[in-house]
Amino acid sequence: MLHFFRVPLTILLLALSITCSHAFRKYRHPEIKSAVFLSPKFVLDQGSVVNEYYSNIDFPRGHIAIKGFNAEVVDEAGHPVPLHETYLHHWVIARYYQRLNATNPEHDDRQKNKKPDHIFVRNSGICQNNSLGQYYGLGSETRGTDSDVPDPYGIEVGNPADIPAGYEEGWLLNVHAIDTRGVEDKLGCTECRCNLYNVSKDEYGRPLRPDYIGGLGCCYDHTQCRLRDDSESAKRNLYLRYTVKWIDWDEFIVPVKIYIFDVTDTWKRLDNSTGQNSEHECHVEYNIEPCSTSGMTDIRCTDSKRISLLMPIGGYIIYGVAHQHSGGIGSTLYGEDGRVLCSSIPTYGQGKEAGNEAGYIVGMSTCYPQPGSVKINVGETLILESNYSSAQRHTGVMGLFYILVADQLPKPRLSLRVPIAKQVNKVYA
Numbered sequence: 300m301l302h303f304f305r306v307p308l309t310i311l312l313l314a315l316s317i318t319c320s321h322a323f324r325k326y327r328h329p330e331i332k333s334a335v336f337l338s339p340k341f342v343l344d345q346g347s348v349v350n351e352y353y354s355n356i357d358f359p360r361g362h363i364a365i366k367g368f369n370a371e372v373v374d375e376a377g378h379p380v381p382l383h384e385t386y387l388h389h390w391v392i393a394r395y396y397q398r399l400n401a402t403n404p405e406h407d408d409r410q411k412n413k414k415p416d417h418i419f420v421r422n423s424g425i426c427q428n429n430s431l432g433q434y435y436g437l438g439s440e441t442r443g444t445d446s447d448v449p450d451p452y453g454i455e456v457g458n459p460a461d462i463p464a465g466y467e468e469g470w471l472l473n474v475h476a477i478d479t480r481g482v483e484d485k486l487g488c489t490e491c492r493c494n495l496y497n498v499s500k501d502e503y504g505r506p507l508r509p510d511y512i513g514g515l516g517c518c519y520d521h522t523q524c525r526l527r528d529d530s531e532s533a534k535r536n537l538y539l540r541y542t543v544k545w546i547d548w549d550e551f552i553v554p555v556k557i558y559i560f561d562v563t564d565t566w567k568r569l570d571n572s573t574g575q576n577s578e579h580e581c582h583v584e585y586n587i588e589p590c591s592t593s594g595m596t597d598i599r600c601t602d603s604k605r606i607s608l609l610m611p612i613g614g615y616i617i618y619g620v621a622h623q624h625s626g627g628i629g630s631t632l633y634g635e636d637g638r639v640l641c642s643s644i645p646t647y648g649q650g651k652e653a654g655n656e657a658g659y660i661v662g663m664s665t666c667y668p669q670p671g672s673v674k675i676n677v678g679e680t681l682i683l684e685s686n687y688s689s690a691q692r693h694t695g696v697m698g699l700f701y702i703l704v705a706d707q708l709p710k711p712r713l714s715l716r717v718p719i720a721k722q723v724n725k726v727y728a
Contacts, residue, residue, distance in 0.1 A: 364453025391436035443662025481530030491518035513694025562698030
């Protein structure tokens with residue numbers, strides 16, 4: 300009788316071995332790929348401004364999950380350029396579908412009764428009308444801010460099922476940089492104060508409002524900030540060097556949606572829905588007025604701006620970070636019951652080297668909640684708070700908040716995968 304069961308047991312063990320081996324191969328965490336690219340060259344002289352849009356930039360192709368994106372300004376030798384020389388006001392990456400054989404994206408390529416050559420693919424956020432539709436975007440804090448998407452999540456792009464017939468996926472890069480070498484007022488130039496740029500019209504030739512004293516409307520492409528009398532021309536070629544991390548898409552990756560909230564959003568609900576039928580106008584920037592009119596600085600002064608927003612969908616926060624400018628002291632996103640969903644605090648530099656420039660925000664803290672620990676309900680009212688020091692005036696500041704939201708939690712997997720996942724995570728942390 301024992302001999303009778305010996306052969307089936309051997310076969311059973313062999314089958315189990317094959318099954319386990321297959322399971323290990325099937326559940327092995329995909330390799331994280333990384334590539335470094337350079338933007339097209341842009342030229343800056345002392346006090347000059349570039350705000351360029353580059354289409355069809357180099358970017359990983361295929362059906363992938365983005366796992367991270369970061370960028371910095373470098374010179375021709377590849378050396379990082381410090382913020383006190385070239386201030387990176389912002390960079391953003393936008394996604395679009397381009398008709399095959401079409402030219403580069405233009406703002407006015409839509410014609411009546413004709414399909415557009417380009418279809419911009421916005422994030423899932425609630426801002427509308429060409430505002431804050433990017434997939435990624437930061438500013439001076441870029442070098443010191445973590446952008447990695449934790450496992451097993453990813454930002455899905457390049458899915459052939461999503462791309463309209465006759466189109467292909469493309470990526471657009473916007474770089475806004477201000478050269479502050481030799482300028483009269485570095486902070487004033489980076490805050491785009493209109494009197495330093497000597498402009499009275501915006502980039503489209505429209506007169507600025509009399510009360511518009513600073514912001515993007517005054518430091519557009521090819522404008523010039525006021526120089527000191529001893530300043531001399533010193534043109535140089537610069538690039539945005541950006542790093543993309545990704546993995547090939549597979550069924551075990553949990554997709555996340557990108558939401559960007561803006562503390563300047565003036566919105567109204569169109570009906571009693573959960574927020575999906577709302578009109579949002581995100582102004583992107585605002586000013587901070589000094590708390591003292593006597594001219595005396597009071598470091599205790601704080602400007603706190605808050606706004607209530609309806610979340611159109613529910614899900615689990617797996618990442619969060621704020622974007623602020625000089626003077627920012629932190630931003631927090633609250634749930635309807637007052638619970639803290641994510642708080643993001645700036646780090647200011649203390650030296651001169653790139654990544655540690657004194658007086659500049661060189662990093663923002665990020666949130667990586669334990670999976671399932673921070674949930675947002677459908678239609679929940681969120682509170683966004685952006686805090687700035689009001690010891691002095693600041694113009695053109697921002698109070699944005701990025702979150703990545705997963706509709707569902709990861710599905711349970713075989714215990715055989717656990718040690719492999721832990722090992723890979725250590726390598727790519």
